[in-house]
Amino acid sequence: xxxxxxYDVGEKRVNKVRKKLKKYLIWVQNSVFEGEITKGKLxxxxxxxxxxxxxxxxxxxxxxxxxxxxxxxxxxxxEKSLDDMFL
Amino acid sequence: xxxxxxYDVGEKRVNKVRKKLKKYLIWVQNSVFEGEITKGKLxxxxxxxxxxxxxxxxxxxxxxxxxxxxxxxxxxxxEKSLDDMFL
Numbered sequence: 001x002x003x004x005x006x007y008d009v010g011e012k013r014v015n016k017v018r019k020k021l022k023k024y025l026i027w028v029q030n031s032v033f034e035g036e037i038t039k040g041k042l043x044x045x046x047x048x049x050x051x052x053x054x055x056x057x058x059x060x061x062x063x064x065x066x067x068x069x070x071x072x073x074x075x076x077x078x079e080k081s082l083d084d085m086f087l
Numbered sequence: 088x089x090x091x092x093x094y095d096v097g098e099k100r101v102n103k104v105r106k107k108l109k110k111y112l113i114w115v116q117n118s119v120f121e122g123e124i125t126k127g128k129l130x131x132x133x134x135x136x137x138x139x140x141x142x143x144x145x146x147x148x149x150x151x152x153x154x155x156x157x158x159x160x161x162x163x164x165x166e167k168s169l170d171d172m173f174l
Contacts (some may be wrong), residue, residue: 056164070153080146
């Protein structure tokens with residue numbers, strides 16, 4: 001499936017969250033990861049994230065689309081490529 | 088159509104961008120708006136945004152899904168409700 005994952009996480013935890021997400025998805029904008037991922041790997045990823053975040057303060061949204069052809073992405077301004085950034 | 092719009096915009100312009108987006112979509116996370124919108128209104132919204140942002144620095148991604156049933160949203164942690172926030 002294709003996943004868009006957006007996060008709003010406290011400063012103390014944001015680097016841990018990004019490092020974890022980089023194992024599974026592609027970092028495409030400051031607060032956005034996306035990519036193809038299996039259901040099983042996504043569940044593993046979310047389990048690991050839930051151990052890092054503070055569920056009372058932090059927020060992670062996961063938008064899942066079964067078939068990428070159902071979703072179109074357009075860009076205004078820069079297409080960011082953060083995935084090579086060292087954390 | 089259903090739209091997820093994510094942005095990474097310079098601090099000087101971020102409030103203007105949010106105010107503009109609030110006219111068209113729902114503010115659901117710090118850097119994310121979403122909602123049902125017609126093709127025409129979306130084009131108008133993006134035109135207005137393109138006049139605010141610095142295309143060399145800022146980044147706006149627009150993910151469009153024709154039918155909302157193709158997309159599933161899951162949440163870890165808090166579901167933010169920023170739409171009532173006064174800008």
